[in-house]
Amino acid sequence: MNLLWFEMVKTFSRWRTYIGFGFIALVVILTEVVMKLSAGEIVYRMMKSLQKDFLIFGNILNGWFVTTFIMNSLHIHIPFLIALVAGDMVSGEATSGTVRLLLIRPPSRYNIIAAKYVTALFYTAGLVIFLGLMCILPGLALFGSGDLILHHYGKFGLVFIPEVEIPLRMLFAFMAAVWSMTVVASIAFLLSTLVENSIGPIIGTMVVVIVFLVIGNFPFDFFHSLKPYLFTTYMVFWQRFLDDPIPWQEIARSAAFLGLHSIGLFFIASVAYGRKDIKS
């Protein structure tokens, strides 16, 4: 427990840890102000196909809609912010020359790596929760509350979520987002155990995420057949909590797939760290 506390203090006393929080605060507030100023245009674009057939009344552009809009826009960028810290968890010790000092202390390598991993997950959860709070609280203050109307781009129809159901669904959605991001943290963490500088794991993680996303979206049958095996396919399973009805089986399958990835990646990282020959 002391080891975990020690890792937490180390991580959260670095200024780099707060880059992600600062970025999120800046982007979310900026987005919400811009959305407030150009509300009509944004909603018009979102609901364009339905407006040919329906007159739409009421507060569609509310805090919940804004939260979903920002979440949809930012879920590609959040992995970079996570990699920024998780990719430095182990390799950072080598860069700063403290790795030998750390390993001559009584706790085993496995305890040390576990404490570092839990700290990386704590940071990941903190960042996603911060994103949620930054979206919801100013969103509700600026745009008010109301039913959530979601219209998927390029498709006819909509999903209507009554206002009373939204807080619980949002809670589940953000929990799912945290769960998805732990895979990104685990990749960055694994790469961090394999190298001795932090740039490699950060860039490496982003390369993996981007390549997987691109492969998953290429319009070729070969790539399309690979899609079910890519973790990025399941990373957006938080969106399923905003479907009607909620596809629980699909959610469970996605959560299990991502969970197995995280466990597997951590296992490889701990074995690699346990066998690592520390030369400097």
Add this chain to the structure above:
Amino acid sequence: MRKLLLLVLIPFLLLPGRIQAQGDATSYLDSLERKYSGLKDYTVDVLVHFDIEGFKAPDMQAKLYWKVPDKMKIESKRVFFLPKEGGFFNPSLFKKEDFEIKLLEHLTYENRKAVKLKLTPKKTKRMTQDVVLTIDTDRNLIKEMNISSFEGREVKALIQYAKFNDFELPTRIELHLDIPFNESRGIRDFDQSAQKTKRVTGKVEITYSNYRVNSGLRDETFKQTESPLSREGY
């Protein structure tokens, strides 16, 4: 020579009949206009039930205010969707001067005498190609509307009425939608031929209750803080 003379004369011989038919067709709209000339405003509770593929919305409730000639306001605590075509009763919607009117047929509709009129807008506003009205000529009521647009949108409205303060007003409008939709799958649709136009079909049932007719609604009632989506043109 005789044949040529006949060919020239036939259109002239048929013209009075055509004018007569046009006049008859117009008279049905005149009768409708006269019937509702005393209707100045109304307030009604509206309940909308959607049964459209992919449209997962619960029943929606609102209060609708209408005033001549075409002022309309919706008051709802929650989000409210109302079909653009045939969603509410507006007796001044079909002014004879706005349409080319053609009498299609005389028929019996629900055991009453009826006519079918084809109305083609003189100005192609809102992409409406034509409207076919089935009018109960015994009671001067529009019982059925078939609206088609240039984009291939087809809307059929079946209307039921009841009497409120000497006016027969809709208690239920059943809309059958058959609309085209270009479904896009984003990045995967780089092949334009893959974007086939899909037709979306479904039904919208609109129930009207608690009419208040000619209560003297003021113009100020309709000056509401507009939702960005409720404006015409969005």
